[in-house]
Amino acid sequence: xxxxxxxxxxxxxxxxxxxxxxxxxxxxxxxxxxxxxxxxxxxxxxxxxxxxxxxxxxxxxxxxxxxxxxxxxxxxxxxxxxxxxxxxxxxxxxxxxxxxxxxxxxxxxxxxxxxxxxxxxxxxxxxxxxxxxxxxxxxxxxxxxxxxxxxxxxxxxxxxxxxxxxxxxxxxxxxxxxxxxxxxxxxxxxxxxxxxxxxxxxxxxxxxxxxxxxxxxxxxxxxxxxxxxxxxxxxxxxxxxxxxxxxxxxxxxxxxxxxxxxxxxxxxxxxxxxxxxxxxxxxxxxxxxxxxxxxxxxxxxxxxxxxxxxxxxxxxxxxxxxxxxxxxxxxxxxxxxxxxxxxxxxxxxxxxxxxxxxxxxxxxxxxxxxxxxxxxxxxxxxxxxxxxxxxxxxxxxxxxxxxxxxxxxxxxxxxxxxxxxxxxxxxxxxxxxxxxxxxxxxxxxxxxxxxxxxxxxxxxxxxxxxxxxxxxxxxxxxxxxxxxxxxxxxxxxxxxxxxxxxxxxxxxxxxxxxxxxxxxxxxxxxxxxxxxxxxxxxxxxxxxxxxxxxxxxxxxxxxxxxxx
Numbered sequence: 001x002x003x004x005x006x007x008x009x010x011x012x013x014x015x016x017x018x019x020x021x022x023x024x025x026x027x028x029x030x031x032x033x034x035x036x037x038x039x040x041x042x043x044x045x046x047x048x049x050x051x052x053x054x055x056x057x058x059x060x061x062x063x064x065x066x067x068x069x070x071x072x073x074x075x076x077x078x079x080x081x082x083x084x085x086x087x088x089x090x091x092x093x094x095x096x097x098x099x100x101x102x103x104x105x106x107x108x109x110x111x112x113x114x115x116x117x118x119x120x121x122x123x124x125x126x127x128x129x130x131x132x133x134x135x136x137x138x139x140x141x142x143x144x145x146x147x148x149x150x151x152x153x154x155x156x157x158x159x160x161x162x163x164x165x166x167x168x169x170x171x172x173x174x175x176x177x178x179x180x181x182x183x184x185x186x187x188x189x190x191x192x193x194x195x196x197x198x199x200x201x202x203x204x205x206x207x208x209x210x211x212x213x214x215x216x217x218x219x220x221x222x223x224x225x226x227x228x229x230x231x232x233x234x235x236x237x238x239x240x241x242x243x244x245x246x247x248x249x250x251x252x253x254x255x256x257x258x259x260x261x262x263x264x265x266x267x268x269x270x271x272x273x274x275x276x277x278x279x280x281x282x283x284x285x286x287x288x289x290x291x292x293x294x295x296x297x298x299x300x301x302x303x304x305x306x307x308x309x310x311x312x313x314x315x316x317x318x319x320x321x322x323x324x325x326x327x328x329x330x331x332x333x334x335x336x337x338x339x340x341x342x343x344x345x346x347x348x349x350x351x352x353x354x355x356x357x358x359x360x361x362x363x364x365x366x367x368x369x370x371x372x373x374x375x376x377x378x379x380x381x382x383x384x385x386x387x388x389x390x391x392x393x394x395x396x397x398x399x400x401x402x403x404x405x406x407x408x409x410x411x412x413x414x415x416x417x418x419x420x421x422x423x424x425x426x427x428x429x430x431x432x433x434x435x436x437x438x439x440x441x442x443x444x445x446x447x448x449x450x451x452x453x454x455x456x457x458x459x460x461x462x463x464x465x466x467x468x469x470x471x472x473x474x475x476x477x478x479x480x481x482x483x484x485x486x487x488x489x490x491x492x493x494x495x496x497x498x499x500x501x502x503x504x505x506x507x508x509x510x511x512x513x514x515x516x517x518x519x520x521x522x523x524x525x526x527x528x529x530x531x532x533x534x535x536x537x538x539x540x541x542x543x544x545x546x547x548x549x550x551x552x553x554x555x556x557x558x559x560x561x562x563x564x
Contacts, residue, residue: 020195025160025188026051029118030059032164035197036087040441041118042067042076043091048120048135051188052091065441065469068461070097072434074104074115074178075459079438081113081176082422083396085237087168088113088438094120094182095135098144103428105147105178110426111258112235114176116168117144121153123186141182149177157190161197169200175319176235204236205318207335209343215314215331216347218289224311224357225251226287228275231258231425232294232317234418236337242293243267244345250353252361254280256295258425260415271361273411274368278307283364286357287311291344294318294337297326316340369412376408379525379551384408386529387448387476390536395446396439399423400432402452403484407554409450430458433475437462440471446536447472453479453505460511466541467516474535475512475543481505488556512543519543524550 023031029052033041042065045053056064067073073090081088092101098119108115121127122136130138137143144151150170152163163181171179219225227246233239239262246253246269253263254275263270274280275295284290284307291314313329320334333340373381383404391397393416399405401424415421422439424431433456436449456477466473483501490498512519518538520531528546535542 020193022191023194024051024055025157025183025190025192026053026055028160028192028194029164029183029188030055030062031194032161032168032197033089034059034061035199036165036168038062038087038089040065040080041089041091042073042080042438042441044068044070044073044093044097046093046097046120048093048097048122048185049091049118049188051185052118052183063441065437065465067434067437067465069459070100071102071104072437072459072462072465074101074108074117075431075434076438076441077115078104078108078111078113078431079398079422079435080442081108081115081438082111082435083419083439083443085235085419086114087116087172088442089116089118092117092119093135094122094140095137097135098137098140102143102147104431105144105180107424107426107428107431108178109147109149112176112231113178114171115178116164116171117148117178117180118164119180119182120188121182121184124155124184125186127184144180147178148180150179151182152180153182154184154187157187157192160187161194165197165199169202172202174205175232204336204339205334207316207333207340207343211331211333212340212343213347215291215316215333216344218312218314218331219249219291219344219348220351222249222289222351223354224286224288225249225351225353226284226290226311226361227251227253228255228290228292228295229253229259229262230256230293230295232319233259233262233337234294236294236318238293238338238341239263239418241338241341241345245341245348248345248348249351250355250358252283252358254283256298257410257423259295260421261418264416265414266416269358269361271365272368273415274365277368279368279371280364281307283360285310286360289314292316293341296322372408372411375555375557377552377554380404380408380554382525383528383546384412386525386532387413389529390532391448392446393417394420395448395536396420396422396436396443398432398436398439398447398449400449400451400455401427401429402450402455402478403488403554403556404452404478405450406485407556429455432456433459433462433466436473436475437466437469437471440473441469445472446474446539448536449473449475451475451477452484453477453481453508454483454503456508457503457505463512463515463517463541463543471541472539473541474532475541476532477508477543477545478548479505479508479545480548508543508545512541517541517543519545521545521547523547
């Protein structure tokens with residue numbers, strides 16, 4: 001679902017009805033960002049983007065956050081987008097800088113995050129000539145198209161603002177996705193008349209009313225309705241409506257990991273982020289109607305464990321390409337999740353849902369949480385309980401890819417509101433710290449990052465960014481001097497031969513202090529509760545290095561068969 005093509009945007013040439021001023025291309029970029037409501041840009045300054053950096057420095061409405069690596073710039077923009085739901089922007093240089101940004105764009109695409117990458121290009125006189133100009137990357141746009149929905153290269157100074165607006169509008173339309181704009185360096189400094197930018201209207205796609213009515217009939221007649229919310233329900237801003245519909249139906253609500261917070265997890269109908277757990281199988285099997293909103297049923301769904309949805313499935317998603325891809329829907333509705341739920345709330349009246357079905361949902365959640373705590377062991381329970389005691393309800397918690405996040409971070413740290421929980425959706429290791437930086441910058445709220453030592457090393461330079469920006473950021477490093485999950489796999493599959501997984505790691509507490517962050521190093525669970533409470537109260541960057549090698553190990557248990 002694309003935004004308007006460049007030729008459909010309003011003319012920006014001077015006439016008698018438009019007032020404007022002569023501006024550089026860099027100033028035109030920044031003016032377009034201000035019109036789009038952008039308040040932060042994350043990036044690395046370079047010779048091929050300095051005109052944009054200069055314009056950002058003179059714009060009071062936008063804060064430029066200088067990160068230490070282009071991949072981290074995109075991850076931080078991604079964290080900002082997830083924390084706010086608004087367009088987020090990263091800035092890189094052409095060639096090496098943009099190549100560095102690719103991993104961040106891959107994650108943003110996987111997470112359905114509206115991240116706009118602005119990058120330079122060589123001067124227009126050298127563009128596409130293959131003459132080895134500094135940082136030349138002839139096929140940079142092709143590279144970007146592998147992970148971005150829309151990529152444009154500006155060819156004329158007068159097209160700078162229009163191009164930025166068009167790509168931004170596109171990636172905000174339908175399923176959010178990343179996009180990119182290449183702007184040659186000479187066009188960034190060139191001057192031209194620039195009228196005030198006009199942001200095209202973004203119109204959400206309206207679901208087919210006939211299909212919505214069919215869904216309403218099924219839900220009204222259901223005796224055991226089940227709601228299933230994914231990250232798309234949060235992107236649509238539909239949390240309040242999904243909650244209202246669940247309460248009207250008396251329906252338990254499962255969420256994906258990305259859908260956490262769609263329904264507050266202290267709500268009596270919340271089954272939690274357990275749609276991918278075998279223990280949820282009987283609940284799914286018992287439902288006679290399932291309404292899934294904003295989910296692709298990706299790998300970690302029950303499909304991955306051989307489960308099915310035997311009841312009648314209604315699937316509502318803004319991306320028509322995901323409908324019927326994994327589970328066949330009786331009613332497949334393409335359209336905006338909020339608009340669809342608004343109509344369903346209006347249409348669905350009195351129901352005859354079984355009261356015991358909601359109780360079954362609570363029992364499933366209790367069983368999953370009890371089994372998870374049992375597998376954690378007593379030491380990790382102490383760490384978890386210390387975090388629960390210290391984190392406010394509105395704090396943002398970022399879980400990098402690490403065993404603790406898989407086993408309990410993504411399930412047992414409760415989420416009470418949308419956009420307060422995030423993780424690398426693509427399961428790539430290392431984005432946790434820059435995601436947390438972006439979330440803290442954009443929200444201003446306390447942000448906790450749960451990471452392993454291996455993951456932190458992939459973005460460790462961003463400790464300096466956190467310190468420089470004085471963010472309310474707490475980084476908890478669960479340190480086992482290596483890649484713990486890969487050790488486990490090697491134990492099972494390769495005769496316990498450990499190759500490439502045992503790492504020499506620095507003294508993270510000392511490293512944080514060298515960067516200007518407060519820090520503490522604790523052994524086991526001793527001292528963690530006190531250190532964590534101090535860190536949260538400080539409202540400044542903090543790092544806690546937790547040596548977990550002496551803890552009672554977590555038990556990585558295969559999921560039990562559903563018994564179906």
